[in-house]
Amino acid sequence: MSENTKSATKARLYDAFAASGKALASGKRLELLDLLAQGERTVDALAKAAGLNLTTASAHLQTLKQAGFVTTRREGVRIHYRLAGDDVAQLFALLRKVAEAHQAAVPAARDAYLGEDTAAELSRAELRARVAAGDVVVLDVRPVEEYQAGHIPGAVSIPVEELADRINELPEDLEIVVYCRGEYCVLAYDAVRLLTDRGRRAIRLNDGMLEWRLSELPVDASNLT
Amino acid sequence: MSENTKSATKARLYDAFAASGKALASGKRLELLDLLAQGERTVDALAKAAGLNLTTASAHLQTLKQAGFVTTRREGVRIHYRLAGDDVAQLFALLRKVAEAHQAAVPAARDAYLGEDTAAELSRAELRARVAAGDVVVLDVRPVEEYQAGHIPGAVSIPVEELADRINELPEDLEIVVYCRGEYCVLAYDAVRLLTDRGRRAIRLNDGMLEWRLSELPVDASNLT
């Protein structure tokens, strides 16, 4: 193999790796990955959830599919997208972690989006201990479909938009541990603010379903509260 | 916070993550990261090693720096770039792993570059066992600077370009375990081919220095053979 051929095949290999990098190079695509990490969804549902034009969403999903990050399943007239594997979710999570650790803009953007929150958090280990002790109720504030696709065992499902109306479904004497999609999911922040405003004791889980699943903790599916 | 403001700050956060993704979105930048994972280097050295125009290399390095993936250190007239942390190397390694697992083009590009190689490989654990048993010699075929920046304890350094001339420095009775930068580093493949052509028993380590370091195995620095 000549030197030229060799460097051409080398470029081809690195460009192939870069193709996966490119899939991570758009905020909108990362938003889609974030949603897909919660479970499979149709194109239309993804577009709505991410606030995208259908065509645009479809195009981004094609890019993700090209990179092998997602697979599709046809069901009648709908096409369901899902992550191609846990390693993809892992890559996504690590990207966010590295970005937060090394990129100055992230902590600021994070606080602006989530709201600066000096309130306490609970780690996964602490949550498990307190659930075992029975002195907390675990609340999942994601949309119902995501809860059904997989949730922390024993968690109650009340989507954050319904929380104000359904707050009386929660026991008054227990502290409420709230979680949603992951470390940067705003729903749990909003829910904790709402609950404490109403005089409840509420605390956020450190992160969310994404990290829970990646750490291989048990996950329940589909039984509604 | 209005819904509009909220979705704007959300976009800002995801775009910040995407900025890190963009840093991974060019084959040339990945090549630079691959080199930097072996130790710090000057701009000029990186440009030469990656086959890039100096200006182009500098621009790519600025992009990596913007993403916080690398830091710089001035020493007289030279500027040394290095990875900002092991988490960056980890992200790089995971990107390659996910790409290989899910992207059809990668295995083909890999074989075209490295040469299809049905020959046996040794895992890190097996290598340690055989080193302890004393029946192998470990050979580092990377450039000397990289060896000096960190190598597997006990390894001998002979850069692959010098191997043909210096083959007699290797004991004839022991099997030779060859490694270089990482899983996709071509130097070890070339070296094994050269050694077996000359009648030596040679085998490749599974991966290379990158994975060795990330798995937190001991690393020696700077003492030449």
Add this chain to the structure above:
DNA sequence: GGCATCCTCCATAAATCCATGGATTATTGT
């Protein structure tokens, strides 16, 4: 100070990416 070296900054042209609207394909129901 004068000069060489190493690197970054700037301007530019080519290539690529992104969002969007309209056309097209695939599937289901009537």
Add this chain to the structure above:
DNA sequence: ACAATAATCCATGGATTTATGGAGGATGCC
């Protein structure tokens, strides 16, 4: 077969990215 729905494909204009020369800034040596 026809209409309706879900999604992809295609063309387009605008924004970004990339590679590359040339100018400019910092440092060290004489």
